[in-house]
Amino acid sequence: MYIAFDELPPHARLWIYQANRPLTEGEQAELAPLLKAFAADWSSHGRDLHASAVLLHDQFLVLANNESASSASGCSIDKSVNFVRELESRFGVSFFDRTQLxxxxxxxxxxxxxxxxxxxxxxxxxxxxxxxxDTLVNNYGDLQxxxxxxxxxxxxxxxx
Incomplete structure (x- = not known):
């Protein structure tokens, strides 16, 4: 179930992926519906997650889930990682390079x-x-x- 990013509760869990370059306006326009569709369909063991996804500062992909409504499982986290890898391939960008601050x-x-x-x-x-x-920030309240x-x-x- 999709939730608008600015409507997430402070305790919502985050996963932040830093791109190795800013995404262009065209890429961002193409990315926005993909993020919304992923968040709307993201599930854990058949239960919809209360999720959101957004690109911040043209460079940070943030996936979020309201864990008090439905917790993400290992399988659902694997789905999100696969989704991010697909985005890497589609846009020619790296989201998993942890050697850049x-x-x-x-x-x-x-x-x-x-x-x-x-x-x-x-x-x-x-x-x-x-x-x-800091990509280690893990909840919406701290991010805000x-x-x-x-x-x-x-x-x-x-x-x-």
Whole structure:
């Protein structure tokens, strides 16, 4: 069952997939109905999930489920991963590259290879106050309140 993203309860569970590039306006127009259709059809052991899906900041695919209405099972999570892999193939984008970190700089998403993080911090390009898109955020309430969040408030705090 599809739920509009902005109508999710704060405890709704999230899965965030970061693209290795921003999706174009044309790609986003093609993607939007695919996301809605997936969320509407997403189920767990024959029970509809109360789900939503959206692309944020042109680059972050977010799948969500209201777990208090119906929990996602391993099989339903596998379905979502397969769906995201299909999107990768269709749009020529990677959603599973965890070696890139995303920051908000000058109102744009900037990707930084993980191996360059220490140098960027040492050079002052990334500070503890730089806004970081933490893909480990796992519920809608945290996404709304703290996303992106200051790097010092994430697992990156050890670098400062």
């Amino acid at each position: 995303a920051f908000l700089k000058n109102d744009k998403v900037e990707l930084v290879p993980m191996q360059e993080l220490k140098n960027k911090v040492a050079g002052g390009e990334i500070s503890e106050n730089t806004l970081y898109f 309140a703290n996303w992106p969040r200051e790097a010092k408030s994430s697992w990156l705090s050890r670098y400062f």
